[in-house]
Amino acid sequence: MRAHLELCVDYILASQIDDPNSPFIGGFNLFYDFSARTFRAPHWTWTWGPAIAALIGSAERSLGRAADARSAALAAGRASLRQVVPAEHKLAGLLTVRRDIDPLAPLGHWSKISVADSGFLAGWGWAPLAQSGHDEFRAALDSYSQAVELILAEHQIVPQDFVVEQDIWSPSTLDEALIGVEGLAAGFANEPSAAALSRLHRYVDPIVEKLARVDGLLQRGWRHRDGHVIPNNGGTKDAGWVVEGLLAAHRVDPSAAYLSRARLIADLICDQQLEDGSWPVFLESDPRDVGVDEKGTAIWAYLLFVLSRITGDHRYHEHAFKALAWLIAHQDRHSSTREGGGGVPGRSVRSGIMYREWFSLSCLYTVSFFALALLEALDLEDSSEVDRL
Numbered sequence: 001m002r003a004h005l006e007l008c009v010d011y012i013l014a015s016q017i018d019d020p021n022s023p024f025i026g027g028f029n030l031f032y033d034f035s036a037r038t039f040r041a042p043h044w045t046w047t048w049g050p051a052i053a054a055l056i057g058s059a060e061r062s063l064g065r066a067a068d069a070r071s072a073a074l075a076a077g078r079a080s081l082r083q084v085v086p087a088e089h090k091l092a093g094l095l096t097v098r099r100d101i102d103p104l105a106p107l108g109h110w111s112k113i114s115v116a117d118s119g120f121l122a123g124w125g126w127a128p129l130a131q132s133g134h135d136e137f138r139a140a141l142d143s144y145s146q147a148v149e150l151i152l153a154e155h156q157i158v159p160q161d162f163v164v165e166q167d168i169w170s171p172s173t174l175d176e177a178l179i180g181v182e183g184l185a186a187g188f189a190n191e192p193s194a195a196a197l198s199r200l201h202r203y204v205d206p207i208v209e210k211l212a213r214v215d216g217l218l219q220r221g222w223r224h225r226d227g228h229v230i231p232n233n234g235g236t237k238d239a240g241w242v243v244e245g246l247l248a249a250h251r252v253d254p255s256a257a258y259l260s261r262a263r264l265i266a267d268l269i270c271d272q273q274l275e276d277g278s279w280p281v282f283l284e285s286d287p288r289d290v291g292v293d294e295k296g297t298a299i300w301a302y303l304l305f306v307l308s309r310i311t312g313d314h315r316y317h318e319h320a321f322k323a324l325a326w327l328i329a330h331q332d333r334h335s336s337t338r339e340g341g342g343g344v345p346g347r348s349v350r351s352g353i354m355y356r357e358w359f360s361l362s363c364l365y366t367v368s369f370f371a372l373a374l375l376e377a378l379d380l381e382d383s384s385e386v387d388r389l
Contacts, residue, residue: 001374002063004328008371009058009069011342012051015364016072017042017079026079031352032340034360039339041355043109045083046097046117048076049124049182050368056128057375070132077129077137080121084140085113091162093140093147094118101355111164115151116180118144123182123248130190138190145187148180149199157206157222171225175211175218176238178204178245185248197253204249208261216264218242234283236272236296237350239265243303250310259310266307269300270319277326281348291348291358294330297323298344298369305376324377327370332362343367 015028028048030041055069055076083095097117099109122144126137151158158177159169181204188196211218211229217239221230232238246262272283278297280287304320307313327344334341343362351361 001328001377004331005058005063005371005374005378006065007331007333007342008367008374009055009063009065009342011340011362011367012055012364012371013065013068013072014339014342015039015051016076023082024079026075028076028364030364031356031361032343033352033356034340034343034345034362035356036359037339040352040361043099044097045080045095046114046121047363047365047368048080049121049126050365050372052076052125053128054368054371054375056132058371061375061378074129074132074134077125077134080125081136081140084143091147091151093143094162095121096164097121106165110166113162113164114160114180115148115158116160116177119148119180119183121183123184123186126183127186127189130186141183141187141190144183145196145199148184148203149195152199152202155224157210157224158203159224169224172221172223172230173207174221174230175207175232176241176245177207178249179241181245181248185252188252200249200252201256204245204258212261216261216268218265234285236269236279236281236283236293237299239269239283240296240299240303244299247303247306247310263307263311263313266304266316270304270315273319273322277322277324279323281350291351292346293348293350294327294344294346295350295363295366295369298327298366298373301327301373302369302376305373309376320373321377324370324373327373331370344370 017024017027019025024042028051029039030044030047033040052073055073059066059069085091085094091113094113095118096111097114098112101109122141126140130137157173160173160177161170184200184203210222217232219229220232243262243265246258250258273279278292281290281293301320301323304316308316308320330344332341332343332345340362344366345360345362347358347360349357351359
């Protein structure tokens with residue numbers, strides 16, 4: 001497994017942006033496009049967080065070019081700070097998290113500021129850098145928490161994306177807004193307080209209350225204008241984002257029902273796992289029609305290891321190793337000979353998220369969560385379980 005972790009680190013390092021003319025220098029490209037043989041999408045800032053965490057985690061174990069990994073993680077963290085909204089803006093403390101390409105937009109894209117995506121990057125990226133002694137990230141975590149407090153005072157449910165060029169919020173909040181809890185959980189760990197606990201509940205609970213289904217899953221979204229609920233689309237990855245947020249909330253408040261809801265969703269996901277260890281892009285769909293969700297498989301491999309660790313339920317452990325085995329079998333192993341080595345190619349209706357459907361691409365956060373799952377597996381004391389991979 002160490003060799004596969006080192007391949008993940010090689011891939012993440014190769015993804016780092018080194019163009020001095022790029023406003024994203026030091027960050028990471030979202031995709032490697034195997035068909036075009038090029039890296040793509042440097043402008044999805046929020047996805048840098050798990051890559052930073054994976055690099056730091058591997059370096060702490062002296063695996064995978066430790067000095068390079070630490071340096072790259074710090075450079076990416078500082079690159080993300082350059083995307084923080086300035087103090088004079090009403091959303092100061094959040095980040096411009098992505099640019100959505102649109103040829104009809106004035107500059108060819110729409111700039112998006114997101115409460116959720118900012119929190120995702122803060123929790124995964126800024127928190128471990130702050131723990132490593134870099135105080136600028138501790139200050140950034142505090143600023144993020146303050147920004148969330150102001151937004152929660154104005155909205156009954158946290159809004160999703162702010163479109164900078166149009167000066168408006170997007171019309172709906174999605175279930176995946178729960179990924180922002182990573183930043184609030186990190187802020188609470190940084191400075192525990194009743195106010196921080198209240199902030200987390202006021203972020204999480206309205207989303208869960210408005211979107212909850214009887215089977216444990218959440219509906220896909222809630223429209224602010226009229227309260228219309230957008231039905232769940234069965235996305236494997238989408239369910240993973242929900243559980244990630246619930247587990248982050250559980251870390252802060254174990255007395256709440258966040259873990260039990262996360263387990264309900266995880267149990268449904270385990271039941272849908274394919275024999276080879278992967279999942280289709282959409283649950284209950286034929287992977288021949290929609291493709292295999294390599295992103296979702298990596299996210300769920302990590303989440304199931306975490307669930308196994310905190311619950312002691314061996315079933316999650318078995319499903320996590322099964323997913324990890326699929327990722328290992330499908331990792332590109334040509335790191336020494338060409339770009340893209342160490343990546344996990346995906347070809348599906350979502351292989352490029354909203355770009356390049358059905359082309360072969362490897363996604364940054366697929367490899368990052370793959371690495372994080374490997375780190376979880378390496379931490380297990382049961383060497384016989386580890387050795388089988």
